[in-house]
Amino acid sequence: MQPRPNPSCLLLLLWLAGTLAAQTSAEVARRYTSEHQAQLTQAFSQLLSIPNVAADPGNLERNANVLAGMLKQRGVDSRLLSMAGAPPVVYGQVVVPGAKRTIVFYAHYDGQPVTPSEWEGAPFTPVIREVDGEQRIYARSAADDKAAIFAQLTALDALREAKVSLRANVRFVWEGEEEAGSPHLEQILDASRESIRGDLWLICDGPVDQSGMQTVVFGARGDAHLEVTVYGPHRGLHSGHYGNWAPNPAMMLAQLLAGMKDDQGRVLVPHFYDGITPLSPAEKEALARAPVNDQMLMNSFWLGHTDGGGAHLLELINQPSLNINGLASAQVGARATNVIPPTATADLDLRLVVGIDWREQQQRVIDYIRSRGYFVVDNQPTREILTQHPKVALVKRDEAGYNAVRTAMDLPIAREVIRAVESARADVVLLPTMGGSVPLGAMERAAQTHTVTVPIANYDDNQHAANENLRLQNLWNGVETMAALLELR
């Protein structure tokens, strides 16, 4: 039996070891990436060249197999967690004998849908371009979210080359359905409940603060979608012969949508802001300390005004939002015809904060549509329905919504994450909530754990749009951050 050390001495030693190890791992990672930049860029490019959109399940599966193989090459015990009808989750684990904690690294390997005609180049033919004197790699998922996966793999390589051992058990959960709203994630995790449990899930997704500083985020907005279609004449009518008389669905939709927000962008749907859980004093303090990037962002996005009546971006993303993701009715431009269109459709994106249930938020919008005189259906309306009601709306609820989640910043494990990240990067921004959404709730329920989000991508990465890109320096910085987090004990 070994002698039992003095507890305060042990704490001191642990602290010293922790500090030294974290410094070491970040340094180790920096040396590794600077020595291997060309081949790392090449390997990342190869990963990005595998298409990863929901419409192409064969290639999603290919991504999963490639990633599982990359984990195995690094000595990680890896397999696919599969479910019929869903892209598999890539799973990996490293068991460290005697480890007290298990840290789970979450990321996702699927990307947003692409419209190739909108891209300069092709979405799955990665290219390097210089922007403001810095190199960026352009491809779908370069930032969102293969960057995080590649940074984790590279951090493993760096630590292994320097013979730095892990101190906690480490697990990897890389999802393939995040951009579709993670409809099967909770089920897949539930089916492998023991494998995916951890003391903390680190969510490696999203962009860092717009200031460029490394960011740790303690929650994310939830998300819910609705698709609304309103009806005019059953077939397109000549807008000369019937204009003024046949109701125009594009105008009906405009009037319906216009009533949902005031001129400042505040949502007018009744009860839309009801039930919000207020920010804690620690969260308010973190927000107050965070950089204010609004003017820089307005310049960058060519904006002459912002919504929110003068409130800052960081305040506003701690509120629920309603956004139109797309509008369509007949054609515009050269293909426009003199028609009263038969239908007009809007896709609505509802972002949620803690305290608001996603299904209830959808219902509030549906109730609002009803209050505007619409008979609401959830299937293609029949002739009978259309002729018997002055106004008819088909509202499709996207069933892949989820709620917002926020982890308290002062939990012990949260404090350790902050310490590790601060050991790797000089300036760190702490934010209560990310504007974008990740299905944190599903993870927390299935893994019975807390989540903390550590993004690495540049904010101006065009994620969810054409010409998505990652600033390569963000990748190298991200490897350092991931190396520090892999050394959590």
Added chain:
Amino acid sequence: MQPRPNPSCLLLLLWLAGTLAAQTSAEVARRYTSEHQAQLTQAFSQLLSIPNVAADPGNLERNANVLAGMLKQRGVDSRLLSMAGAPPVVYGQVVVPGAKRTIVFYAHYDGQPVTPSEWEGAPFTPVIREVDGEQRIYARSAADDKAAIFAQLTALDALREAKVSLRANVRFVWEGEEEAGSPHLEQILDASRESIRGDLWLICDGPVDQSGMQTVVFGARGDAHLEVTVYGPHRGLHSGHYGNWAPNPAMMLAQLLAGMKDDQGRVLVPHFYDGITPLSPAEKEALARAPVNDQMLMNSFWLGHTDGGGAHLLELINQPSLNINGLASAQVGARATNVIPPTATADLDLRLVVGIDWREQQQRVIDYIRSRGYFVVDNQPTREILTQHPKVALVKRDEAGYNAVRTAMDLPIAREVIRAVESARADVVLLPTMGGSVPLGAMERAAQTHTVTVPIANYDDNQHAANENLRLQNLWNGVETMAALLELR
């Protein structure tokens, strides 16, 4: 020298001859079409199989050459009136020695743009389908407006076979740019001023009254277009990270458009109804006598309400209108992404009545857009413009607009047209204004003449939409009507 007849006797004889000839020509036409239906359907089908959209000028030219050839085959002196950058006008004339009058038959051979994916079948592969026990031919321009051209050619054949001579000089002017707003018609006509002059222009375009009765129309609404684009962020932004803060152009456009009309469809743009020339007592009386088809049309179009606060269709098309022909912002449905779109666009169609100038009506809408806080530009806005103005709208004025025209129903030549048509068809509806537009003003100015419109297509012909079609019985009736008009003296 022949004996000079008693003038009143001559009038009686002329009247008798006119009546007999008109009866004869309609009968002649009916016999002809019933004897040759199969081959006429085949020949019409061939004409419809030549694509005739503005985007395909080569095929428009092919249409023109084929039509000029068809006129020549019938002994009509024919040629093309050409102008660089415009599809040619097909011109034909028959000089009748001693004729006192010249009657000009106008029609157009171009069709509305097509979106083939929306068609059942293909727009230029004509097919016959049975609808409610009657045959219809489906193809772009089956109704609008090759039907009128083919009816005129067939009426010529019928009269020739029966050796019935024409009594007035007859001219044909078949345009190739009507669906693009006839931007060059007036110039082309001006350049051939003597050739195209006539005592009357008969405009053979549009559908008959929805009751199915043959219709004579004494005017048409004018038309003007605007394309409005409003701006959000310069590139698509993630609707999670920036939603509530970055202005959403789809919502901005919805709010801008929504304010243009009230819930009843009345236009709220200031001065929109200013300056309208009121209907004469004769016009009001004709309107009061016309069939009321509203309920039948609502059933046919699957409508549960109409705009106009209870006013009838025929009243409403004697008012100016504002219609949205199309809306677009990012994507909807399966291709939608979580994006704040960079732009949103609406195509607006303004229909005009006598007393309102088309450019002034465009200006009223532009002034309204300005009054809603928009900085209006007519070219792609620069970064400087976008960042210096809270709201920016690019408004493209379509320069191919024109004014409404109305011919008095009690002019002598107008009365003769009514008489001729009533000799061919049992029930005739007289309307002061057609809802759809034809550039009557350009014709009246260039040809220094009056216009009267005699349409032949069925109202439910899907003109300007997918699956355009002509009820074949309307074609046969139309041949009778055209034969009667060819016999005007």
